[in-house]
Each structure stands twice: as structure tokens, then as C-alpha cells.
Amino acid sequence: MLFKNLFTGALVSAAALLSSTSALAFDDYCTPKLNAYLGNVQKTVESEYISDRQKEVAQKILDKVKASRNDTKDCVLIDKLLP
Secondary structure, three states: OHHHHHHHHHHHHHHHHHHHHHHHHHHHHHHHHHHHHHHHHHHHHHOOOOOHHHHHHHHHHHHHHHHHOOOOOHHHHHHHHOO
């Protein structure tokens, strides 16, 4: 009986550990992807070869992300920004 309780406790602990690390890995996947996208948008804003209208749209994207990044997770922002 004691062995069964120990085994069950170890199994539950292992499952909790795996689920928490997979959630962290998911966040780590989204953040670099969002940062790369925002870097490209910033280059669009700074480019001299892009039309003013495209620069305005790119700047609006940067402003919206900056305003909501602390409240919204990166993966949600990627879903909103990238079709």
C-alpha cells in the first residue's frame, strides 16, 4: 500500500513538472517570434524606401503592441498580428 501511494505521488509530481515546463517552452517559442516580427516592423518605420502610409501603419502596430504587451501574452499578440 505504501509503495502504491509513493508511486502515485511521484507520478503526479512528474506530470505537474512536465506540464509546467511545456507551458514555459510555449512562451519561449512565441517571444522570439514576436520580437523578430517587431524588429522587421521597426525597420519598415525607419526605412527611407517605404511610403509614408506604410510607415504610419507600421508605427501604429508598434504603438498597439507597446501599449498591450504587458497585459497580453506574446502568443496572443502573434495570433492577432500574423494571419
